Amino acid sequence: MExxxxxxxxxHEQVGLFSDPSSxxxxxxxxxxxxxxxxxxxxxxxxxxxxxxxxxDALRLSRAMxxxxxxxxxxxxxxxxxxxxxxTKIKSRDLLLAYGRFVDRLGGLFMTGEDVGTDLxxxxxxxxxxxxxxxxxxxxxxxxxxxxxxVIHGLHAVAERxxxxxxxxxxxxxxxxxxxxxxxxxxxxHEAGAKLVVSDIAAERVAAAVAAFAAVPxxxxxxxxxxxxxxxPCALGGIITEQSAxxxxxxxxxxxxxxxxxxxxxxxxLAERDILFAPDYLINAGGIISGLHAASVPSRLAADExxxxxxxxxxxxxxxxxxxxxxxxxxLPPEVAAEDLARSLIKR
Ligand code: NAI
Numbered sequence: 001m002e003x004x005x006x007x008x009x010x011x012h013e014q015v016g017l018f019s020d021p022s023s024x025x026x027x028x029x030x031x032x033x034x035x036x037x038x039x040x041x042x043x044x045x046x047x048x049x050x051x052x053x054x055x056x057d058a059l060r061l062s063r064a065m066x067x068x069x070x071x072x073x074x075x076x077x078x079x080x081x082x083x084x085x086x087x088t089k090i091k092s093r094d095l096l097l098a099y100g101r102f103v104d105r106l107g108g109l110f111m112t113g114e115d116v117g118t119d120l121x122x123x124x125x126x127x128x129x130x131x132x133x134x135x136x137x138x139x140x141x142x143x144x145x146x147x148x149x150x151v152i153h154g155l156h157a158v159a160e161r162x163x164x165x166x167x168x169x170x171x172x173x174x175x176x177x178x179x180x181x182x183x184x185x186x187x188x189x190h191e192a193g194a195k196l197v198v199s200d201i202a203a204e205r206v207a208a209a210v211a212a213f214a215a216v217p218x219x220x221x222x223x224x225x226x227x228x229x230x231x232x233p234c235a236l237g238g239i240i241t242e243q244s245a246x247x248x249x250x251x252x253x254x255x256x257x258x259x260x261x262x263x264x265x266x267x268x269x270l271a272e273r274d275i276l277f278a279p280d281y282l283i284n285a286g287g288i289i290s291g292l293h294a295a296s297v298p299s300r301l302a303a304d305e306x307x308x309x310x311x312x313x314x315x316x317x318x319x320x321x322x323x324x325x326x327x328x329x330x331x332l333p334p335e336v337a338a339e340d341l342a343r344s345l346i347k348r
Pocket of ligand 1: 144
């Protein structure tokens, strides 16, 4: 495997390989940047097609975490861990404890939590041998409600920029995915007076939203084409493809789902069609903001130290407004302006 040749390598500060043969643990921890604070990032547990694919994932996701932390104004950097293997086959208490001891050895440079393939129970096991975890259920509870609150702040920034209004009442918003985050986003939108169009592969969730919020149901493969003011993806990543970007009828795309843009070209198509895109790793930062707030990670900025969680979540709205302005001034898609701003914040 050619370490330095990975296209995802971005002058990461530290990348470590960890193994514990007795529990079959093989893990990679990538620390992209600690310039703004400890590198935070979840632990992904996945059967990768190759070790190179696992390394690429750790490198790419840790860089994205640096951008997310920087844009959310968090006193944190970016990192990510991947444990290689099928969690349904090899996950064990011994493996998680061995992994936790490796996290501990990094002495606080890396702070982790749940991700694909790991859950709060696993994080609590890891926390038995290291204090460098956030997001245990006792510390923070379910982050989804805070993610949803952040998405609503982001939707306000979108409504202001796109429709010149400070409230969401009367806007038609299409929520794709009525899970932990999407349901709460829909509930808050309903309370704010928005009209809802919803889709989910789980028919009972759609029926519940129709009953609770007078939502209009749409088939899952159609919702991005519906007549909406804002399309709010809260299900899967990669749903804005070059094809779907060309089909979207909404004036803006802003939702919680991670990695919405399947390709950078898809983002450019949205921009060319004058559809405002809210970079996902900023608008969905409420969960990590709440995790670090609960873990009382000390702020580098004295002015921020006493901010309530609510005040920290509100920063999502202000940061998005700033990014929309910079994107417009420089003729860039918002996701490119966001990346530029994140890199300059980290450098500073
Ligand atoms: P979840 O698993 O609770 O909900 C996902 C929902 O999407 C489910 O109701 C599922 O049935 C539905 N769904 C799946 N495929 C679909 C499709 N093709 N069309 C319509 N609906 C579909 O997940 P959660 O926690 O609500 O997260 C949603 C998204 O937000 C994910 O992309 C996640 O990575 C992202 N996110 C979540 C955070 C959190 O705090 N939970 C934080 C940051 C990002």
